[in-house]
Amino acid sequence: MTLPxxxxxxxxxxxxxxxxxxxENLRLLFEKLEIPxxxxxxxxxxxxxxxxxxxxxxxxPDSEERVLGPPKAAPPQAVAGFARKQxxxxxxxxxxxxxxxxxxxxxxxVAGRASKDILSEALPGLILQIYFPKTMYWTAxxxxxxxxxxxxxxxxxxxxxxxxxxAGVHAGALTSGHRRLGAREIAITTADYQERxxxxxxxxxAEQRREKIRKELTGVRIKPDAALLETLVYITExxxxxxxxxxxxxxxxxxxxxxxxxxxxQKYFSVEDERGKLAPQFVAVMNVDADSEGFVRRGNERVxxxxxxxxxxxxxxxxxxxxxxxxxxLAHVTFQAKLGTYLEKTDRVVELVNALGGEADAVRAxxxxxxxxxxxxVKEFTELQGVVGGLYARADGEPETVWQAVYDHxxxxxxxxxxxxxxxxxxxxxxxxxxxxxxxxxxxxxxSGSRDPxxxxxxxxxxxxxxxxxxLGLGLHDFLDGNQxxxxxxxxxxxxxxxxxxxxxxxEVNACMASGWxxxxxxxxxxxxVQALRPTPDFEPLAASFKRIRNILNxxxxxxAAPAPLDAALLEAGPEQDLYEEYRRISGQPIEHVISKxxxxxxxxxxxxxxxxxxxxxxxxxxxxxxxxxxxxSPIADFSEIVTQS
Amino acid sequence: MQSFQDIIFTLKRYWADRGCIIQEPYxxxxxxxxxxPETFLRVLGPHPYRVAYVQPSRRPADGRYGDNPNRLxxxxxxxxxxxxxxxxxxxQYLGSLEAIGIDLRKHDIKFEEDNWEAPTLGAWGIGWxxxxxxxxxxxxxxxxxxxxxxxxxxxxxxxxxxxRLTAFLQVKDSVYDIEWTPGFSYADVRYRDELxxxxxxxxxxxxxxxxxxxxxHEGEAARLLKLYNPKDGDKxxxxxxxxxxHVLKCSNxxxxxxxxxxxxxxxxxxxxxxxxxxxxxxxxxxxDQQFAAPQREVAQ
Numbered sequence: 001m002t003l004p005x006x007x008x009x010x011x012x013x014x015x016x017x018x019x020x021x022x023x024e025n026l027r028l029l030f031e032k033l034e035i036p037x038x039x040x041x042x043x044x045x046x047x048x049x050x051x052x053x054x055x056x057x058x059x060x061p062d063s064e065e066r067v068l069g070p071p072k073a074a075p076p077q078a079v080a081g082f083a084r085k086q087x088x089x090x091x092x093x094x095x096x097x098x099x100x101x102x103x104x105x106x107x108x109x110v111a112g113r114a115s116k117d118i119l120s121e122a123l124p125g126l127i128l129q130i131y132f133p134k135t136m137y138w139t140a141x142x143x144x145x146x147x148x149x150x151x152x153x154x155x156x157x158x159x160x161x162x163x164x165x166x167a168g169v170h171a172g173a174l175t176s177g178h179r180r181l182g183a184r185e186i187a188i189t190t191a192d193y194q195e196r197x198x199x200x201x202x203x204x205x206a207e208q209r210r211e212k213i214r215k216e217l218t219g220v221r222i223k224p225d226a227a228l229l230e231t232l233v234y235i236t237e238x239x240x241x242x243x244x245x246x247x248x249x250x251x252x253x254x255x256x257x258x259x260x261x262x263x264x265x266q267k268y269f270s271v272e273d274e275r276g277k278l279a280p281q282f283v284a285v286m287n288v289d290a291d292s293e294g295f296v297r298r299g300n301e302r303v304x305x306x307x308x309x310x311x312x313x314x315x316x317x318x319x320x321x322x323x324x325x326x327x328x329x330l331a332h333v334t335f336q337a338k339l340g341t342y343l344e345k346t347d348r349v350v351e352l353v354n355a356l357g358g359e360a361d362a363v364r365a366x367x368x369x370x371x372x373x374x375x376x377x378v379k380e381f382t383e384l385q386g387v388v389g390g391l392y393a394r395a396d397g398e399p400e401t402v403w404q405a406v407y408d409h410x411x412x413x414x415x416x417x418x419x420x421x422x423x424x425x426x427x428x429x430x431x432x433x434x435x436x437x438x439x440x441x442x443x444x445x446x447x448s449g450s451r452d453p454x455x456x457x458x459x460x461x462x463x464x465x466x467x468x469x470x471x472l473g474l475g476l477h478d479f480l481d482g483n484q485x486x487x488x489x490x491x492x493x494x495x496x497x498x499x500x501x502x503x504x505x506x507x508e509v510n511a512c513m514a515s516g517w518x519x520x521x522x523x524x525x526x527x528x529x530v531q532a533l534r535p536t537p538d539f540e541p542l543a544a545s546f547k548r549i550r551n552i553l554n555x556x557x558x559x560x561a562a563p564a565p566l567d568a569a570l571l572e573a574g575p576e577q578d579l580y581e582e583y584r585r586i587s588g589q590p591i592e593h594v595i596s597k598x599x600x601x602x603x604x605x606x607x608x609x610x611x612x613x614x615x616x617x618x619x620x621x622x623x624x625x626x627x628x629x630x631x632x633x634s635p636i637a638d639f640s641e642i643v644t645q646s
Numbered sequence: 647m648q649s650f651q652d653i654i655f656t657l658k659r660y661w662a663d664r665g666c667i668i669q670e671p672y673x674x675x676x677x678x679x680x681x682x683p684e685t686f687l688r689v690l691g692p693h694p695y696r697v698a699y700v701q702p703s704r705r706p707a708d709g710r711y712g713d714n715p716n717r718l719x720x721x722x723x724x725x726x727x728x729x730x731x732x733x734x735x736x737x738q739y740l741g742s743l744e745a746i747g748i749d750l751r752k753h754d755i756k757f758e759e760d761n762w763e764a765p766t767l768g769a770w771g772i773g774w775x776x777x778x779x780x781x782x783x784x785x786x787x788x789x790x791x792x793x794x795x796x797x798x799x800x801x802x803x804x805x806x807x808x809x810r811l812t813a814f815l816q817v818k819d820s821v822y823d824i825e826w827t828p829g830f831s832y833a834d835v836r837y838r839d840e841l842x843x844x845x846x847x848x849x850x851x852x853x854x855x856x857x858x859x860x861x862x863h864e865g866e867a868a869r870l871l872k873l874y875n876p877k878d879g880d881k882x883x884x885x886x887x888x889x890x891x892h893v894l895k896c897s898n899x900x901x902x903x904x905x906x907x908x909x910x911x912x913x914x915x916x917x918x919x920x921x922x923x924x925x926x927x928x929x930x931x932x933x934d935q936q937f938a939a940p941q942r943e944v945a946q
Contacts, residue, residue, distance in 0.1 A: 012736060013774060015759035046757070134761070136772040136788055138731060141798045148772070149788075151733065168733075179740070180750045235756055266780055284780060286754035296754045299779025302819065306716045313714060 002038070002055040003115070003158035004190040009049045009127055010152035010176055016234035018147060019044045022130050026051055029126045035060075035115055043204045045237040047176070049130075050204065052190070056157065060112030069093060069104030079104060119162045123155060127166060139167050152176055156190050178202050178237050181289060201238040201289060209233045213285055216241035222269040222283055223259070231267060236287040243271075244301045248280040250308045253315060254391045260381050261307045266300070314376035323392045323406075326371040333373050336454075338443040342370045345435060352431035356474060362424045365405035368393055369432060372406075386410040401425070412462050415501055419466045426470040433459040434479050441486040460493045467520040468497070477518040494520065504531060507643040514638035526636050533592060534642075538599040543642035545602045546633075549626045550640035552611055556623055566628060570621040575604040583629055591633050602629075650812045650826045653746050654700055654724065657806065660745045661698040661726055664738060669699035674891050675898045678703050679725030679805060680764060683890055689729060689792050689801045690929060691937040698726045700808065704898060706905035709844035712837045715820030719843045720836075722808040729801035731788065739786065739804055743778075747815065754779050762787045762803075766897055766921040768794035768929070771803065783811050793929020847905045856906070860899040867892035867924040874931045881935050890928045896921050 007030075014022070023042040030040070030051055038055030069082040072095055083090040086106045093104045132147040144150075144167045155162035155171035164171050174185045175193070177200025188196045194204050203209045210233050220243060232239060250258060255278045262268040262282050271281035284300045291297055330342035339345065350366045358366070372378045372389030381388070390407020398406075405428040408420035420429045440446070440454050447456050467476060480486045494517055498504045504527050512526045533539050571577045582601045586594035611626070613619045633639060648656070662668050672682040679685060679701035688695045701723050709719030728735060736757075744750060757774040762785060764770070773787035785805040789797055809821040809832070818824055822833035870889040875881060900917055903909050909917060 013757035013759075134772070136790055136800075138788055138800050140730065140800065141796055143800075149731075149733075179736075180755070184737075235758065268780075284754075287756055288751070288754050291752075291754075293752055295752045296779045299753070299781060299814065302814075302817075303780040305819065310714070310716060313710075 002057055004156075005037070005051075005053040005056050005115075005119070005162075006154060006156045006190045006193055007051040007123065008152075008154035008175055008193075009150060010154070011047055011049070011146070011150050012148040013046045013235075014044075014049075014147050016046065016231050018132055019046070019049070019234045022049060022132060022147070025131050026126075029129055033118065033122055033126070035118060044206065044234070045202060045204065045209075046235055047179075047237065048202075048204075052193075056115050057112075058116075058158075059114045060118070062112050063110045065108045065110050067106045067108055069106060071100075072102035072104065074104075082106075116157050116160060116162050119155070119157060120164050123162065123164050123171070124166050143167060154188065154193075156188075159189065178287075181238065203238055206233050209236060209239050213239050213241055217269070217283060220269075220281075220283055221272045221274070221279070223272055225263065225269060228263060228267060228269065232285040235267075236285060238287060238289055239285045240289055240291070241283050241285050242291050242297050242300075243281060243283050244268075244297045244304070246280050246282065246301065246304055246308065250312070251278060251280060253308065253312055256384060256387050256391065257311050257315070257377065257381065258308065260384055261311060262304070264381075264383060265307060266304060268300075268304070310380070311377070314380055318375040318377055318392065319395065322396045323368050323371045323389060323398075324396070326374045327367060329374045330370055333370075336439070336443075336445070338445075339439040342373060345439075346370055348435050348439075349428075349431045352435055352479070353427055356427050356431055356479070358424065358427040358431070361399060361401045362405065362427050364398070365393075365402045365409075365424065365428045366431060368398070368402070368406050369409055369428065405429070412465055413458070415461070419462075419469050423470065423472070426466050426472060430463055430466050430472075430474075433463050437463070437486060437489075438479075438481045438483065441483050441489070442481065446485060446489070456489075457493070460490055461497065464490070464493050464497045464520060468524050471521045473519060473521055475518040476520060491517070494523070498524075498527060502527075505534075507641055508534070508637075511637040511639055511641035514641055515634055515636060529592065530637050533595065536595065538595045540642075540644045542595060542599045542602060543639045544644040545599075545606060546630060546639040547642070547644065548606065549630050550638075553623060553627060553630070556619075558623055558627060564620060564624060566624045567617075567621050570618055571625070572609065572618075575601070575608045576622070576625070579605045579629075580625060583625075583632065587632060591636060647816055647825065648747060648812075649828065650808070650824050650832065652827075653812055653815065654722075654808065656746050657724055657742060658698060658700075660742045661696075664696070666696040666698040666726065666728075669697050671699060671701050674894045675704050676701065676894055677705055677897060677901055678764075679723040680769065680803065681767065681894060681897065682725070683887060685725060685727050685803065686767065686769075686792060686925075687887075687890070687929070687932050688727065689789050689797055690795060690933050692798045694799065695727065695729045695801075698724065701725050704843075704901070706843070706847040706898075706902045709840060709847055709905070711844040712822070712833070712840035715822065716810075718809065718821065718836075719840055719847065724806040724808055726804040726806075727801050728804075730799040731802040735802045736786075739776075739784070746811075748778070757786070760785065765918050766900070766925060767792065768922055768926045773803075778814065781810060781814055783807060783814065793932075794926040795929055795933055847902055851902055851906050853903065853906060853908045856899055856903050856908070860896055860903070863892040863895040863899065864920060864924060867896070867928070871924065871927040871931060874935075876931075876934045876938065884931075884935060886928055886932050886935060889924075889931075893921065893924050893928055896924065 023044050026049055027040060027042050035056055037053040040053045043050040067086065070078045080090050082104060083093055093106055095102055096105050128144050128146065135145040135147055137143045137145050138149040150166055150169055152174065153166065153169050153171040154173060154175050155164065156173055161173055162171060173187060175188050175197060177183045177186055177197065182200030182202060186196055186200055197204050203212065210229065213229065213232060258278060259270050262270050268282040268284050271279045271283065273279045282304065286296050327346065330346060333342045335342050335345045346367060346369060349369060350363055353362045353366045368389060372385055372392060375388060377388045378385045386409050387407055390403045393403035393406050401422060401424045404421055405425035408425045409429045409432055411417055411420050411429060420426050436454065436459055437456055440456055445454060466472065467474060476490065477487065480490065494513065495509055498509045499506055508527060508530050512523055512530060517523045568580065571580050579601045582598055586598060611622045613622060658668050669684050676682055682701055684697050684699060688697065702720050703723050704720045706719060708717050710717045732738065740750060756777045758777055760773060760775040762771050762773060769792040771787035771789040775782045776784040776786055783806065787803045789801050789803055791797065809824065812824050813821050816824055822831065822837060824832040826832050826835050867889050870885065874884050900921055
């Protein structure tokens with residue numbers, strides 16, 4: 001007979017973003033117990049982490065343990081003593097022949113442990129082992145640590161309680177309902193658990209909560225926001241969506257500001273009209289079943305009104321001064337202690353924009369770039385830095401290319417985010433990021449492990465993406481200060497980008513980067529060529545031959561510098577001469593056109609010709625031929641880096 | 647309609663009924679109820695304590711000349727400390743909202759992650775901001791550390807924003823329209839100090855004088871801390887509470903200088919460290935004076 005198992009860890013409200021990770025962690029910890037089970041299901045709300053498993057055995061299977069006794073030749077007292085110790089009579093002992101001779105043996109039957117006992121022993125430690133980014137203690141110093149206080153525990157194996165205790169809380173069969181709509185103590189069984197919770201306004205399944213919200217959103221044109229939806233799913237036990245309105249007058253404020261207030265500060269969905277413009281509406285998700293008297297809607301509307309009034313107040317205050325007039329104030333804003341103020345950074349960025357070939361608009365944008373740091377609006381909505389600068393620049397009448405460059409300069413903020421719009425914005429954004437990277441590397445602020453306080457990985461990833469996707473034909477190496485650590489750091493980011501983000505095979509990336517990677521746009525072109533060539537029938541064999549050539553050259557201690565010129569007279573008639581002539585025919589042509597002609601010649605050469613010829617001059621000449629061949633395609637990639645099947 | 651002061655009476659009564667000492671506001675200017683000795687020093691050590699008090703809290707940078715409907719230079723916090731935290735603390739807290747007439751079945755309450763930290767006090771805790779129909783009405787914190795010391799008993803700190811809460815209950819869009827008591831609005835009582843302190847903090851305060859005052863108070867706190875001797879048999883007499891007042895003075899002067907724009911971002915970190923140093927010094931000395939053997943149990 002097998003049993004169902006239910007574990008519910010009842011807590012105070014867990015931060016939403018930690019819940020999915022904690023559940024996964026709990027599952028792994030449970031599986032490590034190695035109690036057989038047929039299935040396992042994980043669920044959570046802000047106030048409970050739940051593990052349900054089906055098909056646990058009542059006890060582990062019985063096992064046998066063999067106990068070695070004295071040798072057969074031992075005195076009878078020793079044998080009797082051994083038997084007594086095992087709790088049996090001496091005549092019940094077995095004798096077996098081992099490599100060392102005949103010995104008494106006793107086979108002890110060990111009863112399998114009850115699953116309940118194993119769980120009872122393991123669960124307290126297991127629960128407290130669940131990983132959370134930040135934990136607390138709540139009983140007293142030295143007490144257990146968890147993400148928030150544990151207030152109740154349910155642990156049932158079949159119909160029985162698995163007894164254990166954490167922080168004075170004993171596991172039982174009582175769960176707790178919704179804070180306001182449900183009962184405090186609800187008796188449950190493994191069979192009716194989810195249903196009973198539902199009766200007490202707890203929707204246990206995140207998927208069902210998500211669906212409920214989605215269903216209630218149909219008919220309203222909300223701006224899709226998957227991350228916000230997830231947050232709402234995990235801060236509610238019984239989500240219900242309601243729609244509220246705000247005064248259309250606020251639509252005069254920039255949409256970005258309104259959306260940020262709604263999204264980040266109030267966790268509301270924004271609503272659009274048919275033309276995709278922001279509508280004076282919002283959707284809030286409550287943690288109750290209904291708002292029949294409209295209290296919640298009116299309350300939220302009032303809060304939003306106050307927030308929008310604040311934003312308007314900041315907007316109007318900031319507008320009393322032009323963005324450019326704020327530049328001098330940047331002398332009082334520190335960028336980084338060793339790297340000076342934002343005014344100094346601005347000067348460096350302007351210089352770098354010039355060096356990158358930026359025109360007048362780019363220089364203008366660079367000057368305005370950080371001026372929004374002194375605005376009230378950015379102090380209030382730090383997540384809008386850059387964007388706010390762009391909005392004020394636009395309001396100040398700056399040309400579109402200028403304000404867009406300011407607006408976009410923190411982009412791309414993630415791998416999925418778009419790069420800045422247009423070449424001017426791209427150059428300005430590059431200059432800002434490169435300045436940060438160069439400065440930080442110069443003063444030793446280099447990311448290590450998970451420590452990257454200045455988000456330099458993101459900045460460098462941004463540089464890579466802008467150079468590649470903006471197709472800017474700039475030589476990255478010219479702007480790295482000759483800093484070797486920074487160059488190595490970038491090499492990693494370039495590799496990461498092409499492998500993880502663009503899906504190139506690692507050996508293709510290695511092969512192409514070995515031929516240089518200062519111009520990333522050019523690197524991309526070469527990668528695309530190699531990727532397209534790869535499935536053609538001649539590619540892998542040729543790559544294998546190139547690897548062979550590389551090995552031969554390496555073994556021969558070949559120095560690429562100043563090789564003796566090829567002496568055609570020394571070439572042997574047959575495959576060697578054929579290969580040379582083929583090389584002369586194809587030299588200078590794209591590899592795509594010649595690969596099928598070249599491959600058989602190379603194969604034949606290796607088949608018939610001994611590179612390591614006894615005559616030193618012939619040998620040297622053959623090495624030169626091979627090197628010449630390798631060099632012919634090296635501007636595209638070092639094909640010997642390709643990992644072949646054979 | 648419940649007036650501002652009715653709400654305060656009700657909440658004080660509610661917490662008094664749950665074993666809290668009802669204290670009066672501390673008489674040295676502070677930025678938050680947490681900074682009062684009734685919280686900062688009482689949370690240290692092994693002795694249970696429960697206290698509630700209204701604390702006018704000064705945030706010079708938040709002043710808006712009385713123009714902004716939601717921002718105040720000085721707002722009123724109701725500060726509740728329950729040490730150690732009772733297991734039903736959240737139910738007790740929700741009960742206090744019911745007590746002031748909020749029918750929780752008709753409103754939306756959420757507990758959203760918000761960990762609190764006060765670098766100048768070497769204090770931090772884990773908790774939430776409590777949202778009522780989208781409005782933050784309370785900061786709820788389980789203290790973990792105070793004055794750089796891991797706490798022996800974990801207190802719950804419940805901090806109500808009284809103006810916001812009242813504006814919510816009275817359905818007012820501006821805190822200035824709150825009815826303090828029939829016949830008197832919040833503006834009648836408080837507008838003048840919002841205006842004048844904003845003028846002082848943003849325009850009139852003399853920066854060199856403030857720095858001088860800061861240094862005097864810092865110096866006095868440091869001088870006293872140096873004199874404190876843990877081995878002194880008479881150490882219970884040592885004036886650590888007055889020393890702490892000088893720490894509070896420094897903290898408020900720092901905030902004023904900050905709002906006056908007199909502290910650059912670079913300097914900021916350094917000044918915070920200076921205040922923190924004396925705050926942590928007082929906490930350490932206090933823990934020794936009150937709780938270290940071989941003294942008798944604290945008699946307070």
